[in-house]
Amino acid sequence: MTASPNSSPSHRALALYVEDPRALIGGNSVKLLRNGAEAFPAWIAAIDGASKRVSLEMYIFSDDGIGRQFAEALSRAAARGVEVRLLYDFVGCRETPAAFFQRMRGFGVHVVGYHKYRFWRPRLWSLIRRNHRKTLACDGRIAFTGGINISNEWVSQAEGGGGWLDAAVAVEGPAVARIEATFLRTWNRRASKRMRLDPERLVPPAATGGVSLAVVSNGERRDRFTIRRAALHAIRESLTRILVANPYFVPDPGVLRGLQNAARRGVDVRLLVPLASDSRVLDFATRAVFPQLLAAGARIFRSQVVTHTKALMVDDAFVSIGSYNFDHRSLAYNLELVVNVVDPATATEVGTMLVSDMAASEELTAAAFAQRGWLARLIERIAYGLRRWL
Numbered sequence: 001m002t003a004s005p006n007s008s009p010s011h012r013a014l015a016l017y018v019e020d021p022r023a024l025i026g027g028n029s030v031k032l033l034r035n036g037a038e039a040f041p042a043w044i045a046a047i048d049g050a051s052k053r054v055s056l057e058m059y060i061f062s063d064d065g066i067g068r069q070f071a072e073a074l075s076r077a078a079a080r081g082v083e084v085r086l087l088y089d090f091v092g093c094r095e096t097p098a099a100f101f102q103r104m105r106g107f108g109v110h111v112v113g114y115h116k117y118r119f120w121r122p123r124l125w126s127l128i129r130r131n132h133r134k135t136l137a138c139d140g141r142i143a144f145t146g147g148i149n150i151s152n153e154w155v156s157q158a159e160g161g162g163g164w165l166d167a168a169v170a171v172e173g174p175a176v177a178r179i180e181a182t183f184l185r186t187w188n189r190r191a192s193k194r195m196r197l198d199p200e201r202l203v204p205p206a207a208t209g210g211v212s213l214a215v216v217s218n219g220e221r222r223d224r225f226t227i228r229r230a231a232l233h234a235i236r237e238s239l240t241r242i243l244v245a246n247p248y249f250v251p252d253p254g255v256l257r258g259l260q261n262a263a264r265r266g267v268d269v270r271l272l273v274p275l276a277s278d279s280r281v282l283d284f285a286t287r288a289v290f291p292q293l294l295a296a297g298a299r300i301f302r303s304q305v306v307t308h309t310k311a312l313m314v315d316d317a318f319v320s321i322g323s324y325n326f327d328h329r330s331l332a333y334n335l336e337l338v339v340n341v342v343d344p345a346t347a348t349e350v351g352t353m354l355v356s357d358m359a360a361s362e363e364l365t366a367a368a369f370a371q372r373g374w375l376a377r378l379i380e381r382i383a384y385g386l387r388r389w390l
Helices: 011-017 035-049 065-079 098-106 124-128 175-187 226-236 253-264 280-287 290-296 328-332 344-359 374-385
Strands: 025-034 053-058 083-089 110-114 135-138 142-146 167-172 211-217 241-245 268-274 299-303 311-314 318-322 337-342 362-364
Touching: 025 035, 025 175, 025 344, 035 065, 035 135, 035 142, 035 167, 053 065, 053 175, 065 083, 065 098, 083 098, 083 175, 098 110, 135 175, 142 175, 142 318, 142 337, 167 175, 167 318, 167 337, 167 344, 175 211, 175 337, 211 226, 226 253, 226 311, 226 318, 226 337, 241 253, 241 344, 253 268, 253 290, 268 290, 268 344, 280 374, 290 299, 299 344, 311 344, 318 344
Parallel strands: 053 083, 083 110, 241 268, 268 299
Antiparallel strands: 025 167, 025 211, 053 135, 135 142, 142 167, 211 337, 241 311, 299 362, 311 318, 318 337
16 A cells, blocks of 8 residues: 555654654655565566666575576566666575576676675674665665565465565655665675765655655664664654564563553553564573563464564554564664654554454463473573573
């Protein structure tokens, strides 16, 4: 759903949920894309429709059915003269053969691996610091971001994939330039000189709607806490309800306290996590915070399907969606990006999605969770204590 120009947020909403309203960029349209079933066709269509440039950064880019579809689309674009820049994460793509990316280079795609690890020149910091963003910008006209990677896990089960739950947004309007500029600042430090593009040369596109949003990202050496701070501000200002979906929910004490305080003052706080993610240790660390949340009055839902959605919705007015996990790795080590949207139409749509996913999940009660054994409790405490190293 694309918000109409008449859905622009009120002054009260701007002041309430956004720490610095000056960071908001107006004149955008935003469309929610649910799961790979909606996101992948939209991304490929945007690549196929590009005539000037494609800027793509991806944490996981697999050599599988959907990955090869994207590789072919990027190669087609490069072959017809489009400047195609692809930045993939070396660790995220550790199972993807180098030949997969080399084939794209053969068609003219400019490919860079983020923080490649060289055993003859080991740098532990480079191995730890990863690019976890998932963004795509085409012709400076449309941009996408969210939690979806290019891999079969995000393909529907009906088509032979993992059927993971996730979400992304398509953005059109002036904010597209800010999303692409974030990509270019990382790209320019690693690409050959001839393939660099000065972010200052990007011309923001004309207004396409009435949605205001902030593009919030962290850098390699600065602004490490900017995404967390923006989310915590919205949580603290909540009045009616907070919906959170996150696959690796291991919040620091400040975020945990913010959610507890909101629940205690009567805000409807609901959390959606997978029953089992792809990291068993992180699952135990996540469970360590359940007792505090349940005691404060928050509701917790666990999905049988892997929930990889990274979304925060506050009061049907504010939405944060992107690549950020509420864990220490996203806070301290990874490059991340979210869009913080202040728009009732977008918030309502995201809220409807999250409530639907929660309804299809199992709600965890304090009484049921208290039945777990002492060994599980011990492992949870140890895992949470090690959260800075997970």
